[in-house]
Amino acid sequence: MDNREILVDIKNLRTFFYTEDGVVPAVDGIDLTIHRGEVVGLVGESGCGKSVTALSIIRLIPNPPGKIIGGEIFFHGEDLLKKNAEEMRMIRGDKISMIFQEPMTSLNPVYTIGDQISEAVTLHQKIDAVEAKKRTIEMLHLVGIPEPERRFSQYPHEMSGGMRQRVMIAMALSSNPDLLISDEATTALDVTIQAQILDLMRGLQKKLGMAILIITHNLAVVAEMAETISIAYAGKIVESASAREIFKSPHHPYTYGLLQSIPKFTEKKTNEPLPAIEGMVPSPYHMPKGCRFNPRCPFATEKCREEEPEILEFSPGHLVRCFHPIES
Amino acid sequence: MRDYIIRRVLGMIPLILIVMIVSFGIFSLVPNPFAALIENPRIKKSDIQRLIKAWGFDLPWYLRFFKWFSGVVRGDWGPSLLYPGSLARDIISRALPVTVRVMGLTFLVSLSIALPIGIISAVKQYSMTDYIVTVVSFLGMSMPTFWFGLMMMMLFSVVLKRPSGMPLLPAGGIITPGLEEAPFWAKLGDRAQYLVMPVFVLAFSSVGGWARYMRSSMLEVIRQDYIRTARAKGAPEHSVINKHALRNAMIPIVTLVALSLPGIVGGAAITETIFNIPGMGSLIIAAEVKSDYPTAMIGLMLISVLVIVFNLVADIVYAWVDPRIKYS
Amino acid sequence: MTEKAVEARKKGQRKSSDDYTYVGMVFHRLTRHKLAMFGAFMLIVILLFVFAGPLVWRADPNEQIEGLEGMFNVPSPAHPLGTDDYGRDVLARMFFGGRISLFIGFISAISSTIVGAVVGLVAGYYGGWADDLLMRFTDAMLSIPTFPLLIALASVMGKGIGQIILVIVIFGWMIDARLVRGLVLSLKEQEYIEAAHAIGASANRIMWRHLFPNTLAVLIVSTTIGIGGAIIYEASISFLGFGVQAPFASWGNMLQNAQQFIWNSPRLIIYPGLAIFMTVLGFNFFGDGLRDAIDPKLKL
Numbered sequence: 001m002d003n004r005e006i007l008v009d010i011k012n013l014r015t016f017f018y019t020e021d022g023v024v025p026a027v028d029g030i031d032l033t034i035h036r037g038e039v040v041g042l043v044g045e046s047g048c049g050k051s052v053t054a055l056s057i058i059r060l061i062p063n064p065p066g067k068i069i070g071g072e073i074f075f076h077g078e079d080l081l082k083k084n085a086e087e088m089r090m091i092r093g094d095k096i097s098m099i100f101q102e103p104m105t106s107l108n109p110v111y112t113i114g115d116q117i118s119e120a121v122t123l124h125q126k127i128d129a130v131e132a133k134k135r136t137i138e139m140l141h142l143v144g145i146p147e148p149e150r151r152f153s154q155y156p157h158e159m160s161g162g163m164r165q166r167v168m169i170a171m172a173l174s175s176n177p178d179l180l181i182s183d184e185a186t187t188a189l190d191v192t193i194q195a196q197i198l199d200l201m202r203g204l205q206k207k208l209g210m211a212i213l214i215i216t217h218n219l220a221v222v223a224e225m226a227e228t229i230s231i232a233y234a235g236k237i238v239e240s241a242s243a244r245e246i247f248k249s250p251h252h253p254y255t256y257g258l259l260q261s262i263p264k265f266t267e268k269k270t271n272e273p274l275p276a277i278e279g280m281v282p283s284p285y286h287m288p289k290g291c292r293f294n295p296r297c298p299f300a301t302e303k304c305r306e307e308e309p310e311i312l313e314f315s316p317g318h319l320v321r322c323f324h325p326i327e328s
Numbered sequence: 329m330r331d332y333i334i335r336r337v338l339g340m341i342p343l344i345l346i347v348m349i350v351s352f353g354i355f356s357l358v359p360n361p362f363a364a365l366i367e368n369p370r371i372k373k374s375d376i377q378r379l380i381k382a383w384g385f386d387l388p389w390y391l392r393f394f395k396w397f398s399g400v401v402r403g404d405w406g407p408s409l410l411y412p413g414s415l416a417r418d419i420i421s422r423a424l425p426v427t428v429r430v431m432g433l434t435f436l437v438s439l440s441i442a443l444p445i446g447i448i449s450a451v452k453q454y455s456m457t458d459y460i461v462t463v464v465s466f467l468g469m470s471m472p473t474f475w476f477g478l479m480m481m482m483l484f485s486v487v488l489k490r491p492s493g494m495p496l497l498p499a500g501g502i503i504t505p506g507l508e509e510a511p512f513w514a515k516l517g518d519r520a521q522y523l524v525m526p527v528f529v530l531a532f533s534s535v536g537g538w539a540r541y542m543r544s545s546m547l548e549v550i551r552q553d554y555i556r557t558a559r560a561k562g563a564p565e566h567s568v569i570n571k572h573a574l575r576n577a578m579i580p581i582v583t584l585v586a587l588s589l590p591g592i593v594g595g596a597a598i599t600e601t602i603f604n605i606p607g608m609g610s611l612i613i614a615a616e617v618k619s620d621y622p623t624a625m626i627g628l629m630l631i632s633v634l635v636i637v638f639n640l641v642a643d644i645v646y647a648w649v650d651p652r653i654k655y656s
Numbered sequence: 657m658t659e660k661a662v663e664a665r666k667k668g669q670r671k672s673s674d675d676y677t678y679v680g681m682v683f684h685r686l687t688r689h690k691l692a693m694f695g696a697f698m699l700i701v702i703l704l705f706v707f708a709g710p711l712v713w714r715a716d717p718n719e720q721i722e723g724l725e726g727m728f729n730v731p732s733p734a735h736p737l738g739t740d741d742y743g744r745d746v747l748a749r750m751f752f753g754g755r756i757s758l759f760i761g762f763i764s765a766i767s768s769t770i771v772g773a774v775v776g777l778v779a780g781y782y783g784g785w786a787d788d789l790l791m792r793f794t795d796a797m798l799s800i801p802t803f804p805l806l807i808a809l810a811s812v813m814g815k816g817i818g819q820i821i822l823v824i825v826i827f828g829w830m831i832d833a834r835l836v837r838g839l840v841l842s843l844k845e846q847e848y849i850e851a852a853h854a855i856g857a858s859a860n861r862i863m864w865r866h867l868f869p870n871t872l873a874v875l876i877v878s879t880t881i882g883i884g885g886a887i888i889y890e891a892s893i894s895f896l897g898f899g900v901q902a903p904f905a906s907w908g909n910m911l912q913n914a915q916q917f918i919w920n921s922p923r924l925i926i927y928p929g930l931a932i933f934m935t936v937l938g939f940n941f942f943g944d945g946l947r948d949a950i951d952p953k954l955k956l
Contacts, residue, residue, distance in 0.1 A: 060559055085565075093562030100560075105553040110575045110651055120561045155651045171561065346796035354805075357812045462691070466944070470937040472888045474895055475911065475929035482922050587798075594803030598892055612804045613896065616811045628808060632800040639799065 004035040006074075007178055007211050008057070013071035015049075015056045018064065024284040026052040026066075028235035031311065034179065034211050041222030041243070042215045043258075044232035045281055050215045053232075054181045057213075058096055059088050076178075094124035097172035101184040103164035107156040113164075114152030117171045124175045139170040144200055162193035166200065173204065181213045186221060198224060219258060223247065231255050234282055234292040237311060241318035251314050251325035253297045291323070299324050329647060329654055336643050343636050348400075351629040352393055355621040400629070406622050416623045419611065420630065426502065427607035427631075431596060433523060434530040439585070442535045446542025447577075450550065451569060461543075465536030473595045477529045477602045484525060498522050500604030526603045534592055541584050545577040552576070579650050586642030589635050685949035692945020698938035702931070706754035715748040718903050728921040740910075740924055741917060750927060753905035757932070760817060760890045760906070764824040765882035769875050771825065772832025777871070779833065780840030781863050787837070794830040802827060806889060810898035820899045824886050832878055839871050873950045880943035884936035891932050907932050 010032040017024040027049040034040050042050045055061050056068050059080065073080040075096070080088070092098075100106050108116060117139060118132040127135070133152070140148035143166040156164055165185060172180055182201065186194040202225060205212055214225055222229050223243065230240040231254065239252040250256045257277040279296035282288055291309055294300040303323055311321040387395065399406065405416040449458045485495035498504075502522045503515070510518070549555065550573055558572045559565075597609030604610075608631055615624035647653040686692055713736070721727075721743030729739040737746035779787045809823045843849065844867070852862050887907075893899040894908030901909070907928040914924035 058560060060556065089562050089564060091562070092560055098560045100553060100557065102553055106557045108554040108558070108572055108576070110579075110649075119563070123562050155655060157652045158655065168557070171557075342792055343796045343799060346793060347800060350797065350800065351808075354808050354812055466691075466937060466940055470884060470933060470940050472891050472929065472932050472936070474892060475925070475932065478911075478915070478918065478925055479929070482918060482925070486919065486922070590799055590801045594801035594805075597801065597804050597807075598896070601896075609801075609804065613807055616804070616807050617896065619811075624808060628800065628804055631804070632796075635799045635801065636796075 002035050002038070004037060006033060007036045007038075007076065008032070008034040008213075009072075009074040010053070010057070011072045011074070013053065013056055013068070013073060015052050015061060015066060015068045017066045022285040025235050025287065026284065027056060029071075030232070030235070030237055032230055032237065032240075034213060036178070037205075037209050037211055038228065039205060039212045039214065039226050041226030041229040042213060042232060043217065043219060043222055043229060045217055047281055047284065048232040049235040050232050051183050054098065054183050054213065054215055057181065058092050058098055060092075090124070093120055093172075093177075094175045095177050096179045096181065097175075097177040098181040098183060099165070099168045099172050099185045101187050103161050103168055103188065106168060107164055109156055112153050112155055113159070113167045114154075117167065117174060120171045120174045135174065136170075139174050140167075142173075142204070143167070143170045145170075161189055162196060165189065165193075165197055169197075169200065169204070173208065173210070176208060177210055179211045179213065181215070183215045184217070187216065187218070194221075201225070219262065231258075234287065235284075236292065236321065237319075238293065238321045239319065240311075245315075245318050251318065251320045251327075252293075252322050253299055253326060254293050256326055257296075291321075299326075332647050332653070333644055336640055340636055340640055344633055347632040347636070348397065348629055349393070351625045351632070352396060355625045356389055356392075358619075358621060396625075400626060405626050408620065408623055416626060419623065420608070420627060423606055423608045423611045423627075424630070426605060427593075427596065427600070427609060430523065430526060430530070430600070430605065430607060431593065433527050434534070434592065434596070435585075437527055438531040438534045438538060441531070442538035443542050443578075443581070445535075446539040447546055447569070447574065449539065449543040450546030450577075453547065458543075461539060465540045468532045468534070468536030471533065473529060473533055474598045474602055476532065477526070477599050480525050480529055481602070497525050500602075502605055522603075522605075526599050526605060530592065530595055530599055533595060534588055537588065538581070538584065542577065542581060545580050546573060549573045549577040579646065582642055582646045582649065586639045589638055590632075593631055593635060682949045686945055689945035689948055691941045692949070695938045695941025695943075695945065698934055699942060702754070702935050702938060703758075706751055706758060709751040710748070713747055713751075715745040717744060717748040717752045717905055720744055728917070728924075731923075737927055738921075738923060740913065741921075746924065746927060749905045749910060750907075750931060753907045753910050753928065754931060754935075756817065756900060756904055756906040757887055757890055757908060758935070760821055760824075760900075761883045761887035761935075764821050764828060764886040764890075765879050767821070767825045768828030768882060768886075769832050769879045772829035772834075773836050773868075773871065773875055775829065776833040776836025776838075777840055777863055777868060780837035781844065781859065781867065790833070791837075794834055797827065797830055798834075803889075803892060806893055807896060807898065810893050815898055815901050817900055817904065820890055820893060823893070824889050828882065828886070832875065832882075835874060835878060836871050839874060840867055843867055843870055877943050877947045877950065880939055880946060884939035884943070887932060887936055887939075891928075 010030060013027050013030045013032075014025070015027040017026055030049065030053055032040070032042070032053070042053065044050050052061070052066075057073055057075075057080065059068070061068060068081060071081070075091070080091070083091075107113065114133065114136055117136040118129070121127065121132040121135050122129070125132075125135075137148045137152060140151060145151055145163060145166055151159075156167070159167070168185070180201075186197050189197060198221065201212065204210075212225070214222055216222060226243050228240070229243050229246045230237050231246070231252065232238070233254050239246065239250065239255045246255060247259065250259055254277070257275075260275045261277065263274055277296055278298075282292060282295070288295050288305075290303075290305045290307055291297070291300070294304040297304065301324065307323075309321050309323050311319050314320045314325050403417065405420065408414045408416040408419050411419055445461050449461045452458055481499050484497040485499040488496040490496055498521060500522075502519060504518050550569075555568060555572060558568050563572065593609065596607070597613050599605075600607045600610035601613050608627055612624055612627040612631070615621070615627060715735075721739065723743075727739060727741055727743055729735055729743075731738045735745050735747065737750065740746055740749070775790070779790045805827060806823055809826065810819065813819045813823060849862060849866060852866055857866075890899060890906060891908035891911060894906055895912045895915070897912060899908060900906040910928040911925060911932075914921070914928070917924055
């Protein structure tokens with residue numbers, strides 16, 4: 001049981017996209033809980049709704065064509081979905097910050113990085129430009145950018161991808177938020193840079209104590225960082241447990257399949273092909289009837305094809321959405 | 329940056345050369361340039377011979393070109409056939425500032441209308457405002473300028489009259505006869521009424537195109553990742569549009585405006601003719617119509633050089649405005 | 657799309673993206689584009705007017721009525737659009753003038769596009785000094801204000817329909833050439849061109865079979881909008897006295913003729929000018945819609 005205060009509580013979030021070709025139920029009933037200072041991983045394939053969940057939290061869903069049509073997102077006990085535009089604006093960048101996948105395009109090319117970080121500072125804190133510059137240089141130093149005073153007046157195109165991502169992190173943490181959402185922040189980086197950024201985030205989390213929601217499709221990333229992991233598939237959460245539990249004893253066939261497909265180095269050579277999950281992620285316009293995973297599930301039964309399972313607590317702290325969870 | 333400028337300036341030279349060759353070349357195609365003069369019984373044969381020698385028509389074409397080239401560069405532009413007794417140089421130097429004034433005004437008016445309209449269109453995409461702007465842009469782009477000029481003239485000079493019986497707006501010219509020596513402000517006010525219609529007609533055709541371009545540039549920019557970052561930072565919407573988006577959207581506009589110049593100058597030619605404005609455009613056209621080829625050649629060459637120089641300035645402005653070019 | 661539309665689709669009344677071919681999709685998007693369809697409607701009306709008009713209203717555009725009573729007649733059942741300074745029936749002149757203006761516009765635009773496409777394709781594909789030279793040349797030419805240039809050439813080449821077409825094409829191909837060249841440059845780098853090289857396709861084959869079809873869409877749009885531009889050029893050139901000469905009528909030279917009568921018979925200016933305006937508008941609406949239909953993401 002987690003004794004920490006609940007920071008974010010997402011209940012039955014539904015975000016749909018209304019397009020010319022049909023309705024896309026990108027997020028269709030997602031529950032997620034984040035405690036103060038907790039590192040939570042949200043894992044899933046492309047299109048499973050994890051980014052949309054993150055954008056829904058800070059309410060940056062492009063409308064049209066998207067719309068949050070149901071659910072509640074409690075932050076410090078208040079429902080974010082009931083707040084007006086100005087209230088949300090004050091929360092963004094101040095209490096909840098987000099960093100994105102593409103550092104190469106996420107910074108404005110015509111302003112210096114110093115200006116952009118200082119802007120984040122002055123937007124939410126009542127300090128003057130000189131103070132803001134000092135704070136910015138502090139942040140640059142904190143995220144490990146050498147020669148911060150010189151870098152202050154540089155433009156994004158003069159920096160590498162890894163450095164730009166550090167700048168993004170500096171910008172996001174400049175007001176000491178309660179929650180940092182990292183949406184595939186390391187996916188577009190080289191593996192070595194990836195490791196550096198993850199290290200940085202880990203260090204900052206210990207130092208500043210904020211909660212982090214790590215969104216990724218890469219299990220290795222969450223294995224290192226997350227305390228709790230939720231697995232998403234086709235707009236719903238299919239399994240949620242502590243990181244340890246997920247890796248040691250996955251109960252949902254999808255999670256199991258994901259873990260099986262990770263290549264492992266073993267001492268004996270095998271000539272067996274790498275196990276993969278059969279089939280493909282369903283098209284959002286044609287969701288399967290019943291359990292959304294059933295077409296690909298080796299254990300599917302008639303019931304799975306007819307009814308959708310609810311998410312239930314299989315063992316203490318371990319939730320699974322399946323009629324026939326795998327024992328281990 | 330300095331290298332960029334030097335390179336661009338050097339690049340201008342071949343362009344100017346080609347323009348001179350083309351201007352010269354076209355009029356060299358005339359089979360018998362002095363036909364009109366020869367037929368005129370009042371002009372002596374010896375005078376015609378003198379002209380032929382002066383213009384180098386007794387020489388083969390390549391020598392003639394050099395003779396012309398050196399004459400032009402030295403400032404010796406020969407006699408005017410259009411206004412016998414005057415030097416071409418005087419006629420042209422009186423006409424040039426008029427055109428510059430009209431063009432400059434048109435430019436300012438067009439820009440100051442087109443840009444805000446384009447921005448509003450983009451921000452309120454698909455709204456009624458956007459739709460109206462689009463339709464009006466098309467009207468502007470499809471309307472033959474001279475016809476529009478004539479219609480305006482009909483409306484404001486023939487149909488609408490002032491209490492005194494005079495036309496509401498003068499149908500031609502640039503200054504009321506007798507006011508040449510008037511004090512500055514009186515002259516300004518007087519000039520203004522002559523310029524209203526021509527500038528309006530000219531501006532109408534370019535405003536549409538520019539507004540649409542601004543709109544598409546803004547739309548493109550608003551879709552970028554760094555705009556999402558700005559919102560995620562908690563920047564207020566007006567700052568997102570006017571600070572983050574606008575600066576980026578303006579950059580391609582510089583190029584567009586520079587590229588439109590030849591079109592506007594061309595349109596000015598016929599507008600000047602209709603409204604009897606003694607500028608370069610109407611001068612060139614009159615020269616071409618009355619077979620004053622020497623003047624036409626030089627006139628054409630001059631306004632082309634003006635356009636080329638303007639393009640150079642635009643390129644430099646572009647490089648200055650886009651940090652990716654300025655600092656590389 | 658609203659929930660109602662979603663329901664309609666479920667009942668099989670509308671297809672989804674997966675069910676169309678490329679051309680089908682373009683057509684589908686085009687027919688939905690309000691402005692484009694309006695433009696097409698305008699063009700159809702104008703084409704009918706110009707080509708089918710004389711079948712309905714038979715009058716000789718060149719038949720002159722002698723005497724003062726024939727001149728500048730107000731619209732009447734005998735002459736629905738009145739008569740001009742020579743007593744000629746304006747409506748009939750509008751039909752035939754329209755044919756000539758449209759003919760010139762169409763031929764000029766298509767020719768410009770063809771020449772420009774070939775030049776752009778070759779220059780873009782081969783590159784090298786020829787390409788550089790070409791680009792310098794077109795840059796210079798594009799710096800010269802078009803209209804005075806056209807008049808210059810027109811005054812030199814003489815008057816007439818053929819000459820006008822030639823003049824417009826001589827300067828018109830450059831825009832298409834640049835367009836195609838730019839496109840070819842970016843397409844050249846794509847992997848399927850590399851693959852074609854690798855299996856030994858000749859330069860000609862690559863240019864015509866692989867690159868050219870991908871430029872077609874852009875060229876079609878450019879031609880459509882080019883027709884509008886060419887019509888305005890023809891009108892402007894004829895307006896100044898070059899271009900189409902009597903006894904042929906074109907909307908442009910009708911305007912030229914009417915200019916002197918702005919005080920006593922302004923309707924002579926309104927009719928042809930309005931016709932030009934509507935025609936160009938139609939082509940522009942349609943061309944723009946076409947561009948959107950071909951690549952909606954372009955959003956230009």
